[in-house]
Amino acid sequence: MKPTRTLLRGLEVMEVLSRASEPVGPTRVAELVGLDKATVGRLLHTLCEAGYARQNDSGAYQLTAKIMRLASGATLQPGIRELAHGHLLALRDVTSETVHLGIRDDDQVIYIDKIDGTHPVRLVSAIGQTMPLHTTALGKVALAWMAVDEREKLLARLPLTARTEFSIVDLDSLRAELDRTRARGYAIDDRENEDHARCVGAPIVAQDGEVVAMISVSGPSYRVTDADRVADLGMKCRDTAAIISGEFGRTGTI
Known part of the structure; x- marks a missing residue:
């Protein structure tokens, strides 16, 4: 043939x-x-x-990163996945919640690694799955650390579609949330992507300041119940991302 x-x-x-x-x-x-x-x-x-x-x-x-969905868990950036994986395991162990590693692909986020939490009830997600930028902690991280002119071009064409009643669909409100995200060093998804899930995320940053990937910690809202728990997860996520960023800066692996 x-x-x-x-x-x-x-x-x-x-x-x-x-x-x-x-x-x-x-x-x-x-x-x-x-x-x-x-x-x-x-x-x-x-x-x-x-x-x-x-x-x-x-x-x-x-x-684009869509080709990832054709390969079972394959990634266009194996270096960052390998570099981050051990730290993601450690982050899961100290939080007991599900941890993701993601990258931005134009107007969406793609999971390139996932480690399930230790609790019997876990969030459903998969490597290669795509999610919106404006409703996810990973996506907010990508937007918050983006150059302002690049971000505004993207926001101008980004459909701010509501996924839950808590989704931010107003552009000015989203900009304000991104400013808060950058200031505290981590993003928060407060039931904005899924009705019963809260999530925090932080950037893995190269030496030139570019965000090369993002990590997150996610849990059901009945376990992640208050601001103190969200802040604790956020700081742990932020600290882990900073460690990975430091190793990435030394190795240049991606």
């Missing part, structure tokens, strides 16, 4: 994008795969339509 040529060409384009350290223009992609620009343009458009690539304001392309 002969292979499907279009599929093979599309995979070649994906491989080119995966090896690039920055977004690549269609002309350069065409040169690297040895195809004409029109063919590459159609392939890139198809990848964007399917959600596996995106085009930036300058017309260059890069892969």
